[in-house]
Amino acid sequence: MATRKKGVTGWFLENFFSPRTDRVHHVLIRGYVPEVDDYEFIESIHIGLFGKGIRHGYLFVEYEGIDVEIYTVNAVDPATAKRAPLELIRFGKCPYDFFLIISVLAQLPWALIRNLIKERRFRKLHAQDFRYRPDTSFLCTEVYWHAYHLVGVDIVPTGVLPFPSAYREAFDKGVIRLY
Template structure:
């Protein structure tokens, strides 16, 4: 899914979608830092047969598995934790394959929390 908006994506890249409505108002008036991004996900595996990516999204009941194509490209920003200048370059003595493996493992670790619910009433419990 390489186009003018999406860069080349790798596992463990982080995506954020633009908000709207009441959630956007809250994020721009009551939360710091101010942002128009309110929903986040992590890129998983690339699906070459569909030219799409698996994403792991944060939702109210925990982690959901979806597809990047669900979102319009112009509404998504991609962030990357840089392990090297590019995955094709080495980081110290790590090889490209090790960097890709580390990215895949980072994305897969989200499935350990799986269906753990968000604790919306945590502030009341405190």
């Protein structure tokens, strides 16, 4: 699931990255919980300066009235799709990945210069323009990628920064689709 852009982060991602997307915050829906008549989700969020990291919640409680798009991964059997969120249990309550944000900001000038030298022009950046190595801290987009990666499905290729534009590219290629 992905929510519409907001704030400075949304503006930055929409204006500096390609392919263009207005979907910024990504949430992994674990499944339907009949006892509460809602869907459980897993996300990584930051609250204030120190972050929060991975948390669980219920979709209609947290995101009622918010513009969301729900995606599903193509060519994945239901058993694998159900197992993917469970694989995240081994990470417990991992922190929010502030260091990845710092890493992207540090790589930004070099990515722009590299593109200027190779292509002789400035262009919007692609997730492939950045180095990415998974760790045990998560941005919201990493939660979704990591869960499926652990069951052998790469929504975004390994080593590619799992930013919203990378998910848009996966959507354009048919790796994921609207539910």
